[in-house]
Amino acid sequence: MDFPFLFQTMKTLLAALPVTLGLFSLSVFFGGLLAILIVWMRVGGNPILSRFARGYIFVFRGSPLLIQMFLVFYGLGQFGFIRHSFVWPALREPFVCAVLSLALCTAGYTAEIFRFGLRAVPPREIEAARAIGMSGFLLVRRIIAPIAFRHALPAYSTEIVMMVKSTALASLVTVWEVTGVAQRLISQTYRTMEVFLCAAIIYLVLNFLILQAMALLEHYLSPHRRAAASLVPGGVPVSR
Structure with missing residues (x-):
C-alpha cells in the first residue's frame, strides 16, 4: 500500500472538510428552524396551514434529494422574477443552492420527527404545569419542548447522520466538498480505492x-434517568 499517497490524499480531502461542515451545519440549522415552523402549521389547528404542511412533508419526503437539488440549482434560474430579484446573486452560487436544497429536504423529515416527539409528551405533565399557572411560551419552554426534544432525539440523531452523508450530493452541483474533491483526485490519479477509502x-x-x-x-437531557440509576431497587440511594 502506498502510504505517502494515502497521506497526501487524506491531507487534500481534509482541506475540503470545512466546506462539508459548512453545508452540514447550515442545512441542519435552517432545516431545523423551518421544521419548527412546519410543525406549528401542522398542529396549530388552522386547516389551510395544516394541509400546506402535510403537502410540504409529502413532497420533500417523497421525492429524491438529488432531484430536489437539481431543481433548485438548474430550475430556479428559469424564472425571470427570480433572476431579477435581490436573491439571485445568492441563488446562483452552487453552495447556497446546495444548502437550500438540503435544508428544504431535511425540514420535511425533521418536522415529522418533532411532531412525534410532541405526541410523546404526557398530557398529565401539561395539566400539572397549567395547574400551577404555567401557560403560553413558558409552558412550551419549560415542559413541552424539553420533553418532546428528548423523545425525538434518537430519531433526530439518525437524520443528522443522514445529512452528513447527503452533503456528498453537493459535488454534483459543483460544490467542492470532500466527495467532490475525491472525485477530482480520482480523475487525475485513477486510484479509486485509495481515494474513496480516505x-x-x-x-x-x-x-x-x-x-x-x-x-x-x-444524557444531559435525562437527569431523571441518572437519578433512577443511582437508586437500588428498594429506592435507597447507592452509597458513594
Whole structure:
C-alpha cells in the first residue's frame, strides 16, 4: 500500500472538510428552524396551514434529494422574477443552492420527527404545569419542548447522520466538498480505492463524533434517568 499517497490524499480531502461542515451545519440549522415552523402549521389547528404542511412533508419526503437539488440549482434560474430579484446573486452560487436544497429536504423529515416527539409528551405533565399557572411560551419552554426534544432525539440523531452523508450530493452541483474533491483526485490519479477509502474514513470519524455528541446531549437531557440509576431497587440511594 502506498502510504505517502494515502497521506497526501487524506491531507487534500481534509482541506475540503470545512466546506462539508459548512453545508452540514447550515442545512441542519435552517432545516431545523423551518421544521419548527412546519410543525406549528401542522398542529396549530388552522386547516389551510395544516394541509400546506402535510403537502410540504409529502413532497420533500417523497421525492429524491438529488432531484430536489437539481431543481433548485438548474430550475430556479428559469424564472425571470427570480433572476431579477435581490436573491439571485445568492441563488446562483452552487453552495447556497446546495444548502437550500438540503435544508428544504431535511425540514420535511425533521418536522415529522418533532411532531412525534410532541405526541410523546404526557398530557398529565401539561395539566400539572397549567395547574400551577404555567401557560403560553413558558409552558412550551419549560415542559413541552424539553420533553418532546428528548423523545425525538434518537430519531433526530439518525437524520443528522443522514445529512452528513447527503452533503456528498453537493459535488454534483459543483460544490467542492470532500466527495467532490475525491472525485477530482480520482480523475487525475485513477486510484479509486485509495481515494474513496480516505473519504470514507473522514465520514466515519465525523459521524462517530456527531453520534457521541448526541449521546452526551441525550444524557444531559435525562437527569431523571441518572437519578433512577443511582437508586437500588428498594429506592435507597447507592452509597458513594
